[in-house]
Amino acid sequence: MFKQIMKDKYASAALIILVIMYLMVLFADFIAPYSKDFADRNQSYAPPSKVFVIDENGRFSRPYTYNYKREYIPELYQTVYTLDRSQKYYINLFNRGEEYKFLGVFKTSRHLFGVENSGRLYILGTDINGRDVFSRLLFGGRISLTIGFLSLFILFPIGLIYGGISGYFGGVVDMLMMRFAEAVMAIPSFYLLIILAAILPSNMTSTQRFTLIVVILALIGWSGFARVVRGMVLSIKNEEFVLAAKTIGASRLRIILKHILPQTSSYVIIAMTLSVPSYILAESGLSFLGLGIQQPDASWGNMLKEAQEYINILYRPWLLTPGFLIFIAVLSFNLIGDTIRDILDPKGQIRE
């Protein structure tokens, strides 16, 4: 299957992008020049650092940058950043910066790139508290990109088993189980979330809290999936190999788990890839509304919230980068999902 995905131009590009994204997020401590809480309060809303490779005499040089000097002009109510040309800061590979635990194991203070301690390198500028947007994007991605998988691990087992049992037994069991699934489906998730935000104990950290919200979302989200699985099971259970299994006296649970459900795997894989992006979007939406990950933790949604004010879109476009990443990640997942569907389910493909 992997080879087939790589044959498709779009899907292979999407896969490469996603792999790069996940690797960057995994090694965020190392790649990011700063930690997610590092803040220089004299650099609030500083624009991206200017990196020069040709010096003022017109010669090539190692890449270097200048710090920004902040000035406030009271007459214009304006904060202006100017280059402080008094000192050049060369960009070093494997720069010594803040100490961290590489992959949570060994202590080091080497970062992939950076400048001397008194210098500041902001590839994508800073936010209102003077924190590096690039570094926070990487740390925020840890939450935004993994939250989708968390819900998958809850949603799919429940959906599969519920749908399988309901479809296989049929009759009254099926009727009761499906009515229950419909009742679950009818719970308005958005209002539920607003209520949850109000009643969840406030001494939870925002990550715990958000994990709980995603778990709850998954607990009401399985029903749609279960209904499709049940439909598939209804047709599969009359196949000959199921009859064969019955005649050799296999238990019902064994038939469902070993013989019927594996037949639905193609649908499951497709549904899984296509539902990851919806959880990425859900996270950003919730954080944007202030229900998800809270400051000072970072996630793409709550970073994007800062760009909500239209004046920030006009003057600080770098605050929009998390939105761009959400877009890329969701698009990539969808492209891969589509290609997997084409591969696993060639009959479903629309041919012209």
Add this chain to the structure above:
Amino acid sequence: MKKALYFIIITGIVILILSFCLHKDTSSYDTEIKCNACDTVEKYPLNKIFPNPKTVTIKGTDYLQSQLPVGEFGGRLITSTIGEGPKTFNPFTAKDATSSQMAGMMYDGLVTSNPVTGEVTPKLADSIKIDGNNYIIKLRHGIKWSDGKPITADDVMFTWKDIVFAGLGNTSVRDSILVDGKLPQIKKLDNYTVVFTVPKPFAPFLRQLTTPIAPKHWFTSIPDWEKSFDRILASTVKPDDIVYSGAFHLKKYVPAQRVIFERNPDYYEINLKNQKLPYLNQVVYLIVGDLNNEILKFEAKEIDTIGLRGSTVARYKAKESQSDYAIYNLGADTGTMFLAINLNNRKNEKNKPYVSPNKQKWFSDINFRTAIDYAIDRESLVTNIAQGLAVPLFTSESLNGIYLNKNIKGHKRDLNIARKYLAKSGFRLKNNILYDKYGNKVEFDLYTNAGNTERESIGVMIKQDLADLGITVNFKPIEFNTLVNKLTNSYDWDMSIMGLTGSPLEPHNGKNVWASNGTLHLFNQRPVGYQIDDRLVWEKELDNIFEQGALKLNFADRKKYYDRYQEIVYNQRPIVYLYSPTRIVAIRRKFKNVYPTTLSGILYNIEEIWIEK
């Protein structure tokens, strides 16, 4: 062939990317600070001071005469109100600011506040004489309701006795003039004279006379008016039926869109040429959803005046010289941003302390609170979060308030002083972590309401500020209603970032925060009906100040009390004040006779504003 094509495309892209990345270090990257308009900036206080209108008598009618330059009649002013729009036009049942403002357009009070000094000046009344506990009010002769009936002492009696004292509608005025549970007496001397007698000298009473006066004959002509009081002047009222006294009256209300007010042709204020004001034909309030929406409407020239915030101000200021509006900086506003500390040392019904005993010890320690105060970097809060549009704040009275204690100068951030105070109480640093003298790690929660970017950013900064002292702060933005419940009901919070709007004219209004039984006594809230006297020494003194301060009538006498109260708050720091935002307003230049003041804003003299054609 195909490979060659790929090669060309890829090198093209690489060159393109490189040309974006490879910067030459030239001076073109230096931002030049342009300040064309800098020398024309008008600073507050403006060089023109608003002259108060005077009373003149012409043919037996006591008119109010505007002292501002004479203008031209006609035109309209469009402004905006954020939210849902007015819920009622009845000044006595209005509970929200928008409704009160709209009702205030149609009904004048006996007195009003001078927009510059804040003093009480006559409006519907001709004069006020204070004689001990008696307030003798003389009404204007010859002024009329919109239906031609004269405005007399009967209307004043009706308003105060039958509406306010009887407790109809919103009882906040009635509650605020109760002295020892007693209401003032009111007596009619003749058709144009009324006397109020308060049981005890009570300073806040005078300003309550700004309460609008209702037309007795119209209110009582409504069948069963007392029982259906809420329905009088409800938002569904027919505009043509309304009998009013104000400069403008309701013409049309389209819910969720706009409220249109039209000029009163027979208003009792005249200009220097003795022509009847107001100049404007119409005043329109557009109902807008939020701040962004309001700004876009101002940009599209749909509204004429707007209050500006944050970095929008810089944008508008830069465009001001080529535009048709002027920006006024009115200085610090009445809003305050603060950090409240929970001093609650009581236990709940289950005999569990609201705040854990360790934390209680820290929070009740004045040295600890002072250290927190000294560790907070207000200057950075102002430059970063308020974008320079705020003033560091150290007192509980708003900075434009007339009772502000100017001796409280505040201080800069000083970690050494903060550490000294901590050391005094036996706090020690170990590995950059602060421990109290019993060896407990200093760690607590800091709350604010989620979704408010300003407060969330403040929280992030305070967390860093206190980390410099070795204190671990768990910053937790939570949902607004949950936070309110914590503050007023369950009391299980440590510190919290909040904002309140003060009253610049009457410090007595702060009683609900500072009196020990106040409903907003956040930092040491007692449950309703709490009987035990466990007031702190300075809480007792504050209680006493608010009691005594209201009994003195003279400004200088009162000021002594309220200066002392601000001093106590500053020294005890149960609430650490952070900053007060600056009020910046923009109005189109075609409007003349605009005299913005820090106390009253920009539209307080709406009847005198006119449009230059």
